[in-house]
Amino acid sequence: MNGKDAALPAIHTVESRKAARANAHRADRTATGVIWGVAMLGLAVLTMIIFAILWNGLTTALTPGFVFGSPKAMGATGGGIWPNVVSSFYLALLTLVIVLPIGVAAAIYMSEFAKEGRITRAVRFGADTLSSVPSIVFGIFGMLLFVIRFGFGYSMLAGALTLSLLNLPVVMRNAEQSINQVPNTYREASLGLGAGRWYTMRKVILPVATPGITTGAILTIGRILGESAAVIYTIGIFSKFIPVSPLDPGSPMAANIWHWYTEGALVKNWAKIAGGEAALLLLIVLAFNLLARLIAYLYKRRTRGAGRFV
């Protein structure tokens, strides 16, 4: 794109000016058409992706015997994914219990206690770098530290700790945004009345920031349920048993799909199982995304009387 291009030539005559204007309008119409086309293509791709996944797996995914059934022995057909469903939600809950307090506490420090300086710069750089680390690297790091060094073995806990680190930057950033949206006058009013920083935080700021933090937490659940690369070498990809203790191994749905892809030959209908699992996973993740949106919308409507759900 150079600065002096044909769109703005030196114009001397009425005719050339008219021609340039017509050209510009034609280019404008073409560009508008192309931009509309690109946007519609994007929507079409999205629709196709969701439709294709559901088309292949929805009938399987919605069969109670599949969702609530146990996997069968090798070589047999059929079998359900209940241990995987439980593993997924177990993992989401355990991870959230670990990452939410740390993330919110970190956000409180950044927005209420820290002065901009070396420490905040270091924390932000740490968060940015951490969120750029590929999830497979998180996975093999979790394997080194939690599975091997801490001796947790392939376990829900090792996976949850790994995913806590993976999600920490996002949780922290989200909580920080929610806290920063609390008007400064609230802080000043509370501090002016003689309340301490910690009291102000607990009684004034956190209650106002809670809906935003909740929305972020639900979105985090969606991300945890969909995560596989960081889970494969920390929790496992196949297990017939339902995890009970945090030190039990498991096989969350997302990681289990990888198991069927690599070891599919073990059962006849592996493609059907994996397809059903993919469809179910997509439905659940989309449901959590909608739930987060719904909460944000309801809260907005309550406080401001306006806001759009879609």
Next chain:
Amino acid sequence: MKLDRDWVARKVFFVAAMMTVLGILLIIALVTKEAIPAIRKVGPVNLFFSTDWNPAGGHYGMLVFAVGTVLSTIGALIVGVPLAVGIALFVTEVAPKKAAALVTRGVELLAGIPSIVMGWLGFTLLVPWIAKLSHTGGAGLLAAAIVLAIMIMPTVCAISIDALDTVPDGYKQSSIGLGATRWQTIRHVTMPAAKGGILVGVILGMGRAMGETMAVALVIGPASVFPSSLTTPTHTLTTKILTEMGEASGIQRSALFAMALLLLVIMVALVMVIRKFAPAKVKA
């Protein structure tokens, strides 16, 4: 003595905030430590620049996989960036309010689809299509690039929308007021003003594409050699780590960690580039 609650709170929250720094340092330290035996035994030149990966014969060159990562990422950017910027322009400059909201929600929805699900779709739908059209196996860099393009699109798009939104309305109004068409305004005023922010989005998308694992693993092949075409199997760094870490030991395992280290170095470099050049407002 009464406990100073503010002081305690401050210390506790400080520790929480330092977790990010501690985490990234720990990751870099542990991965580096595991990678050192391979770097020592194989030598950095052979490790990073040899194309010969044959653990049984004692060869641990990772160049094939690094090139796979670079090529699939470039492909993803070629397909994904125009799409993302086009949609961002649609949302910010062209669309009526309702259409803009619909497309924005759509992009957010796309961002939420798990990568293993995208990979599964690529494996069951995209690869067979490519196979039919190209009379090959179908799996390879082309399929990887397409899947990656769709996966990085929401990131690039969201940040481009932010960047375009921060261009002051006065700029656009002045341009329109001088008689420029909307497209002339976009090309000569809005886009140049938003350039920095869009670039940040592209770099972030690049990072995502290089680090993506599962979606690529299901459509790339795999094979540990240079592909003879865009539709023959190969590997990327992430898929190589994924598929071999389970059975690897000794130098082979260490070489896989060296691949992870290479990825980490690239990611840290990308973050530094973004911090250096990003306009303050769109810093991710």
